[in-house]
Amino acid sequence: MRRLTRDRILSIALITPSALALLVFVYGFIGFTAFASLTKWDALLPDFTFVGLRNYAKLFSIQRFQLDLRNTVTFTLFFLLACLVIGFLLAVLIDQRIRGESLFRSIFLFPMAISFVVTGVVWRWLLAPGTEQTGSYGVNLLFEQVGLHFLKNGWYTAPIVWHLPPDSFAGGLLNSTGLGFLTSPMFGIPWPMFSIVIAATWQMSGYTMALYLAGLRGIPDELREAARMDGASEFQVYRHIIVPLLTPITLSAVIVLGHISLKIFDLVVAMTGSGPGFSTDVPAFYMFDTTFRGNHFAQGAGIAMIILLVVAVLVIPYLIYSARTEVQQ
Amino acid sequence: MTPSARPARPFRLRRLLIYVVLFLAAAFFLLPVYVLLITGLKSFQEVNLATMWAWPQSPSLASFAKAWNGSQVEGFRGLSGSFWNSVSLAVPATLLSALLGSINGYILAKWKFRGSDVLFPLMLFGMFIPYQSILIPLVQVLQRLGQITKPLSVALLALSVPPALAGFPPWLANFVPAYGTIGGLILVHVVYGIPITTLIFRNYYAAIPTELVEAAKIDGAGLLGIYRWVLFPLSMPGFVVVIIWQFTSIWNDFLFGLIVTSRPAVQPITVALNNLAGSYIVQWNVQMAGALLAALPTLLIYIVLGRFFMRGLLAGSLKG
Numbered sequence: 001m002r003r004l005t006r007d008r009i010l011s012i013a014l015i016t017p018s019a020l021a022l023l024v025f026v027y028g029f030i031g032f033t034a035f036a037s038l039t040k041w042d043a044l045l046p047d048f049t050f051v052g053l054r055n056y057a058k059l060f061s062i063q064r065f066q067l068d069l070r071n072t073v074t075f076t077l078f079f080l081l082a083c084l085v086i087g088f089l090l091a092v093l094i095d096q097r098i099r100g101e102s103l104f105r106s107i108f109l110f111p112m113a114i115s116f117v118v119t120g121v122v123w124r125w126l127l128a129p130g131t132e133q134t135g136s137y138g139v140n141l142l143f144e145q146v147g148l149h150f151l152k153n154g155w156y157t158a159p160i161v162w163h164l165p166p167d168s169f170a171g172g173l174l175n176s177t178g179l180g181f182l183t184s185p186m187f188g189i190p191w192p193m194f195s196i197v198i199a200a201t202w203q204m205s206g207y208t209m210a211l212y213l214a215g216l217r218g219i220p221d222e223l224r225e226a227a228r229m230d231g232a233s234e235f236q237v238y239r240h241i242i243v244p245l246l247t248p249i250t251l252s253a254v255i256v257l258g259h260i261s262l263k264i265f266d267l268v269v270a271m272t273g274s275g276p277g278f279s280t281d282v283p284a285f286y287m288f289d290t291t292f293r294g295n296h297f298a299q300g301a302g303i304a305m306i307i308l309l310v311v312a313v314l315v316i317p318y319l320i321y322s323a324r325t326e327v328q329q
Numbered sequence: 330m331t332p333s334a335r336p337a338r339p340f341r342l343r344r345l346l347i348y349v350v351l352f353l354a355a356a357f358f359l360l361p362v363y364v365l366l367i368t369g370l371k372s373f374q375e376v377n378l379a380t381m382w383a384w385p386q387s388p389s390l391a392s393f394a395k396a397w398n399g400s401q402v403e404g405f406r407g408l409s410g411s412f413w414n415s416v417s418l419a420v421p422a423t424l425l426s427a428l429l430g431s432i433n434g435y436i437l438a439k440w441k442f443r444g445s446d447v448l449f450p451l452m453l454f455g456m457f458i459p460y461q462s463i464l465i466p467l468v469q470v471l472q473r474l475g476q477i478t479k480p481l482s483v484a485l486l487a488l489s490v491p492p493a494l495a496g497f498p499p500w501l502a503n504f505v506p507a508y509g510t511i512g513g514l515i516l517v518h519v520v521y522g523i524p525i526t527t528l529i530f531r532n533y534y535a536a537i538p539t540e541l542v543e544a545a546k547i548d549g550a551g552l553l554g555i556y557r558w559v560l561f562p563l564s565m566p567g568f569v570v571v572i573i574w575q576f577t578s579i580w581n582d583f584l585f586g587l588i589v590t591s592r593p594a595v596q597p598i599t600v601a602l603n604n605l606a607g608s609y610i611v612q613w614n615v616q617m618a619g620a621l622l623a624a625l626p627t628l629l630i631y632i633v634l635g636r637f638f639m640r641g642l643l644a645g646s647l648k649g
Binding site for chain 1: 357450588619
């Protein structure tokens with residue numbers, strides 16, 4: 001009995017350093033950042049004069065930050081969609097008892113082992129469009145050589161933002177309902193962001209493939225057989241049996257990829273930076289830029305808190321849900 | 330038409346289609362590697378945009394040498410120094426966080442105490458936070474820490490050593506935890522590595538039957554004895570997964586390296602590569618060679634120990 005109590009104390013003593021470190025480095029630091037975002041700290045030397053939510057109010061009125069939000073939404077939507085669709089398709093194909101399965105799996109997954117910086121450096125070169133003088137580079141050159149000229153474009157250098165033209169039918173409709181602001185480029189889709197989406201999808205879609213493959217392997221064959229017996233086509237089997245059964249995996253993938261995309265930084269720095277007209281600027285890059293280059297600490301802290309809040313909205317319900325299901329087991 | 334030929338044809342066509350799509354996808358995934366390789370292998374004379382996609386006529390390692398050593402004439406740093414910085418950063422940080430994770434996981438799996446089920450998710454939260462939200466105080470704290478540890482690094486720098494050991498203490502001074510040192514960066518990676526390593530080990534140990542622990546208790550073993558003689562010998566696969574995962578993420582980290590190390594002498598390779606690639610004086614073939622050098626260690630680990638890498642990946646998102 002004495003032994004047990006001593007071990008009890010020892011067990012708590014052993015986990016205390018880690019718990020304390022996280023208490024300070026995670027919760028304490030977040031608390032400090034939250035506090036700093038409510039102050040006037042705008043130079044190297046701290047100025048902790050309390051200003052309330054003024055930094056936040058200012059942030060949302062700054063055009064660069066508004067564009068960042070647009071870019072992040074664009075990136076998150078298309079990156080998630082691409083990873084889920086490509087990952088699912090590859091997993092289904094690999095699951096068809098094919099030859100060289102492990103080789104294909106390895107090829108689709110290896111980009112996960114590489115740094116975002118390497119990915120960014122390579123894709124910047126691949127998607128470099130070239131100029132009139134130099135001729136085409138990279139992928140554009142490839143398109144030229146195989147006769148797909150129409151696919152050539154400026155990639156991350158083209159300051160194109162797709163948005164509803166105000167004089168179009170849909171634009172007119174929005175105008176007449178007081179939603180005319182939706183036709184501004186602020187609510188458009190910046191084309192340069194797709195270069196980042198391509199590179200990020202190249203890196204991460206193998207991950208969703210691995211998740212889905214593990215899920216597919218966990219579905220008993222009898223289920224599919226039973227559905228086929230009932231006369232379901234192969235498509236119907238996937239649509240009504242497999243995909244619903246894989247929902248928890250889709251959820252995990254959305255959480256993990258979503259939180260990666262909301263804080264994406266390395267890839268953007270290595271590939272484009274802010275891009276033409278801030279078309280590839282993202283909150284994490286703005287935060288770095290304004291805090292560590294501009295010394296606008298309070299503003300940087302504000303951006304950091306907004307990123308954290310958005311990520312927390314995504315992650316905390318998931319953590320609670322996972323903890324609950326674990327207790328039930 | 331024989332009766333058996335009819336169902337066979339669409340079947341074969343379907344197989345063919347599956348392979349065509351898989352090969353196209355594989356080509357997409359391997360395309361950047363192909364470009365990295367052929368561009369890096371080209372000599373400086375051969376770098377011609379028109380033949381960018383062609384295999385080099387006379388492959389040479391000159392670009393790799395240049396990316397590794399840098400060029401004084403052209404005025405850019407090579408990656409060799411930062412490569413070794415990354416090694417001396419990632420190896421100790423990986424081992425330390427694996428050890429911490431193993432102990433935490435052991436306690437959270439086999440020595441549950443009141444509140445441990447609350448503590449665990451609170452610890453896990455650190456895995457998901459965007460690090461932007463801790464960078465500002467992190468820099469402040471590391472700078473303060475540097476003021477405290479400064480005498481130590483000064484002493485290490487001033488220490489006179491026999492000529493045979495020349496260069497040893499100054500090198501060691503980089504490992505004193507502070508802002509702008511490798512030691513500071515190790516500290517950061519160890520702390521923010523705790524959540525994921527604890528998670529992987531906790532799930533790993535949870536799968537080991539508690540009867541083993543109970544039996545050892547009856548035999549009179551204590552907490553440390555059980556860990557040392559029962560759990561630890563069974564931990565190898567867990568350690569392999571955690572070590573691969575941590576090494577890969579620390580090697581590939583860019584944000585902490587960028588924020589914590591401002592001097593090129595202590596920068597990790599990702600930061601150095603970004604500087605190399607961002608410089609207009611460095612040719613594309615040197616950039617590609619540099620990118621390949623930066624990717625090589627983790628790629629090799631992936632090729633040799635891929636299935637453990639996979640397990641770490643799945644552990645990060647799926648329970649168990």
